[in-house]
Amino acid sequence: MSDHRTPRTLRVGLTQWHATRDTARNTRLAVDAIRETAADGADLVLLPENGLMLGSNAQMREKAFTPDSPEVLALREAARETGAVVVLGGMKHRRPDRVTNSALVIDGNGAIMGTYDKVHLFDARVDGVSFEASGVERAGDELLLLEVKGVTMGITICYDVRFPELYRTLARAGAEVLLVPAAFTRTTGSAHWEVLLRARAIENGAHVVASATVHGTEPGTDAFETYGHALAVAPWGEVLADLGEAPYACRVVELDLALVEKARTTLPVLEQVRSDAYLRAPVRIAASHQQEPVS
Template sequence: MSEAVLNIRWIIHIRDSITHVPYAGDTDSNSRASLDFAEARSLPCGRHDRRKMNFAGSRELTGQVGQMCSTDDREKNFSTVEEIVKRATSDFGGILKLVCLPESFDFIGDSTKVHHDGLDGPLFTRYKELAKKYNIWISYGGFHEGIANDPTYKCYNTHVIVDNEGQIKATYRKMHMCVVSSENGTSDESEMVKPGDQMVVCDSPVGKLGLSICYDIRFPELYVSLRKMGAEVILIPAAFMIETGINHWQVLLTARAIETQCFIVAAAQIGEHNDSRMSFGKSLVVCPWGNVVACCVDSNPTFTITNIDLDRTKDARKKSPCYDNRRPDVYGDVGAKELPKSK
């Protein structure tokens, strides 16, 4: 696929130059790259100079968060995903350890009765092979996992972590079904999707991952539970609508980061998928202190890179040991019962 068609750009550690993304400035110079936003954005993908980037002093490894506009053309979506993975690993090979893709990376259509493959089917097998081909862990943020012999054509909305050998390391099936009411009627995700019922945390090269999807973000009980299960980095792939995206997206992501004291990595769908559906975009990475440390702002498929330094997670939890001060004896408890003390 040509650059003219895909038009992928890369951005690294976007900070003070994004005036419409407010946050308290981060003063850790060792955790940012020396290449500023204006310079990065002006360069076509694949022509930047890694020598200008300075990751010295950062203890942890690097993650990527992608942004794309899926359609009902599965082959086109696959090509877009591969190009994003290919470019990210080519440009940042050796330091990049995790690629994150949005919800519904495989398919967005206007029909509720569509055949979807299982995770062992031919389509997702190809996605697993991408991870092995490019030697990278991939968060596939929401695959339409078919349910065998289901006459309703329902599927699971499944977040899958695949390692660099092409093996599935974890699967999470979205548990909260999105319901949206407007003057045009009510849209209910449960008409197409069967909810899951398991919380999932798994190990990865960038820390212990807590898995979720999109509408889950509105239920803080889930994220408290993921933190209690040991999560250090929480993934929230999404396909937010425009109205809710403008008003709620960044606010919710920041809140989840602050309350869990985890990195939040949120890969998002963007743009017009068909005549009846558009997505907000603005893929973000938020640090445990609530600062936005990376953001995709382009309307075309793109990605951004950030360091995930778990020392910052430990520092946030030490400075504000709020989990040690919880009162489940008064207001009850949720999720996992074990909670490590702050150190």
């Protein structure tokens, strides 16, 4: 018997631009990306982390936004104008008692329908430069799923991609698409970006969509260089789109959800997880004790 079910697809706007400290300029690029991808049929538009303002940690904290900041209101209006769901992939978010790195989900009416606060903060030392995000923002402790056109997505941000347990949790909770908006450093990006995204897709049998900033050195700031290469990856690990190092680019990628079902049926790893067998299990060491040779 033939299968007459309507194919399940989701059209996602993959975006990338050269973000700087000029928030008005960055906002214009973000609005352009929303309008361009929505005009091409995007159901959801994913904007990169720090796309509204990219500088040093201290500079970004100083310019922390709220959902009613003019820059965010412009994105909300663009979502309302186009009817597309927009995920502002990460911004310094000023709350009454703290600053977080937050992804805002904006519905097609321009309303904020959800917020994800980045769980894993980028405290690292790369090429002699110290990134101490925990000094300017507070980590989140809740996960967020988003549903658009019957497709469930898990939202993460940048450095989260190095923590596979997070993605496995989202996938087991129903996520078929994993969103990873980012501002990945050039050094770590050239070494790890693609392989990490492909790994998260393969091990969870999920589509991965990762919008990104691309940033060179900028006089008068200690902002770090970011890698670009916004990517979309299929559940079997194929790269569906790569925006390279273009200073501005956007593209609509059609995600076939049948590929998620196929990958998870072929390799049903989500059903075979035995976390009870190793998360709390004792770890034993089998050490070799070789005798000294007799002279």
